[in-house]
Amino acid sequence: MSESARRAAWPLALLLTLAGTARAADEAPAAPDPLYDPQPLADDVTLPLPCDGKLVLRYIYVLARSALDDREVNLGYAFSENDPGYRQGFLAGFRRAHINGQFELADLPPAWRERLAGHLPSGGDGLRPMLYFIGKYEVTQYQYAAVMAQEPWLRGTQAEPPACPKADARSRLPMVEVSWYDALRFTALYTQWLGRTHADALPALAGGPNSAAGGAPSFVRLPTETEWEFAARGGHAVDRQALEARLFPRRSAEATEDGPLREWAVYNQVVGGSGQAARLAPIGTRKPNPAGLFDVIGNAAEMVLDPFLMVRGGGRFGGGTGGFIVKGGNYLEGEQALFTGMRREYPLFGADGSPSHNATTGFRVALGTLAAPRARYDELLERWQAEGRLASLTDDITSEADAGARLDAIIANTDEPRMARALTELSEELKRNVALIADQRKEAAGNLIQSAALVAETIGNYNIRLIQLRERLDKAKRDRNQAAIEVLSTGVNNGTSALQGALSIYLDNAATGARYADDMFRQQFQRVQDELARKPVIGQSLLARATLFMKHVEQYRQARRLEPEPVLNELLGR
Structure with a gap:
């Protein structure tokens, strides 16, 4: 039986149920696909997968002047001394970070541009939406198997692409029992498969790496912790107050109060007295967060790209690097343990030296690219040189009268090395302070x-x-x-x-x-x-x-x- 036939054989009742829960949008979303996209949204974008499959992505944007611009966001949670998590504030306490997207609308494939054009702000006065893309669902067991099976063919040890995995009752479950290295291997093989078979399906900066402009390709990777948490909190789809909350807004149409978490998350409700057993659930069985992401809270916890750093009391990361980060909580935990700033540290390796993995942790993917491709050098240099200038604070100061610019001119004309170094340090400190004031x-x-x-x-x-x-x-x-x-x-x-x-x-x-x-x-x-x-x-x-x-x-x-x-x-x- 072909893969499309197997997918068509899913029970009609399930399809109807899933279709009824799809969120309304300006355009009609695609028909529900229980294996890959059980709750389609009108502004989804997709990448092909082996076996005629697909991986669905959601867009998150930040209004910015350039790729060098960014937005300050708060991560974690500001625990009070009475909160259960206070004694572990060094794990998930309040801290500041910065977020920006890497892709502009012009970098996207035509089908993506057409799909998203009506959903993005037009920008103006030097601002434009800078986007990043993150998986709508956690990577499933079927998606994982379909990609990992490609390795012999991609390495050239097998002449033909492999047969497709057989879909069964577990196919729609998030892929767990994988290590951080397994997740990275999945993203590497998936990127390689896309590059070989569907290179035009990926975004490409400034025409891609082969363009005369010096563009850059995109690739599949794990999301960074900041990307994951900003998207999990609701990203561009919520206001600043909602971004600061313990959980994203949970309101159905015309509701005035947040609905019960069980409608948005799979978790252990025995703690809350419901008596329901906790188990890993298929993707898309609950409601999405405001950005259109499913299961960011509960179900499988999720690994991210960056290593664990402790939280300092002043709201910044410490300098010691640890294991890997797991976000969002899992299906075995109670409601009090679940919030968008939830994070845990796991060792990269177990006591026997094998990579760590467990039954509650999976992952979702993101799209990345170079932060500074050659095509953006001129723009980035211009923005970098403008950082920390007093003239950026008020129109009353011209560039010629800017103290920072004048100091840099003095440094350029100073022949004495020690004096030049001292003035350079002074200049950098001035720029840092001005940049802080500017923010x-x-x-x-x-x-x-x-x-x-x-x-x-x-x-x-x-x-x-x-x-x-x-x-x-x-x-x-x-x-x-x-x-x-x-x-x-x-x-x-x-x-x-x-x-x-x-x-x-x-x-x-x-x-x-x-x-x-x-x-x-x-x-x-x-x-x-x-x-x-x-x-x-x-x-x-x-x-x-x-x-x-x-x-x-x-x-x-x-x-x-x-x-x-x-x-x-x-x-x-x-």
Whole structure:
């Protein structure tokens, strides 16, 4: 029986059940495929697998100026002393990291570009979505067997590709009992098989390695811990507050509260008193996280690419390198042990010297490429040289007046080696401090834009309340109700004062916004736009308010003042 026939023989009832759980999207997703993609989404992308199979990927993006730009994210969890995990905070405690994608839309195969074009922000003001790709599901036993069977043919010791593995009841289970080295071997063989049989299916930077521009190929690898956790938390699909939470938002359509974890994760519910036995489950039996990933919590725990580093109390990694990292918890653990920052350290080798493996740990894959291919050298150099310049903080400082640039010019004209080394150290320290301030100002600029939008929304609400009070006051005057007139007159006066106070705050915000470097402020607006677009109701209103605020900031930048009355009329749509 052919592989396609075997897949078609899966029970119809299962197909119907899986089809009913697929998430709605703007375009109709593909039909459910229980072996490879039981819960298709409209914006999935796929890579071919041996035996006419496929591996489904999800995209994660960061709005950035270039491949050198990135976004600061928080990993782990800030345990309090009463939390069960506090005594092991050095394993999974709060720490900071940075994330960015490696692929631009132009690097993707045409079918991927067509699939994703309507789902990505258009960017603007120097920002564009930088993407990375991560497995939608954990690698299954069937996928693992199909790829690993290719090794003799890929090595040339077998003339023909191998026969396809036979699908059975365990085929859809995550592949466990594999070592970290086994997982790496899978990614290596899969990349080699793709390169030999479906090279055009992979993204390629700037035309790929054979282009005159000096592009780079992509390859299959394990995700880094930061890539894994950012995606598991919801990535670009959630706002900053949700990214800081213990678990990703778990809400079905029109729900106002998070649903029970059992609808999103396979774990040991006996701990919670349900009496249900825990066992490894097939892929896609629960709901996806906001980024469209399945089983990031529970089911099989997952290995990542980078080695384990302990967490320092100051929120950074320590310097000692350990074993391999396992993320997300597994099906034998209770709900209290499961959170997106969960991580454990396992030894690379057991006591007998063999690579470590167990029945609860598997993996999912990601796509990677070179961080600095030759085709990006000029762009990366330009961004690197601009890092740490005072001129990036405000438009009031020109490049010629930038203290860092002037110091570098002095160093270039210094003949005395010891003095040049001392000045170079000073220059690097200055750049580090300026870069830190720049990151803080970026964060403050984004917060200012959102705050101003909220103040504008408050002004609108105050005005609605004032209109209602004035209407009631007019009625009281017509009725000659003196008691009501006094109460309502006080309410109108207080409401007017509150509105004027909020307007004053709004104008101050506009003046503050004008002190930021224009390019940076516009880039932060693009990021705020992207975040507000994900808020279902208030987001659209705040987005309109934020857009108007940017106009007022530009007006203040030009005239160094704003007239309160025209601004208020614009805020109220008069």
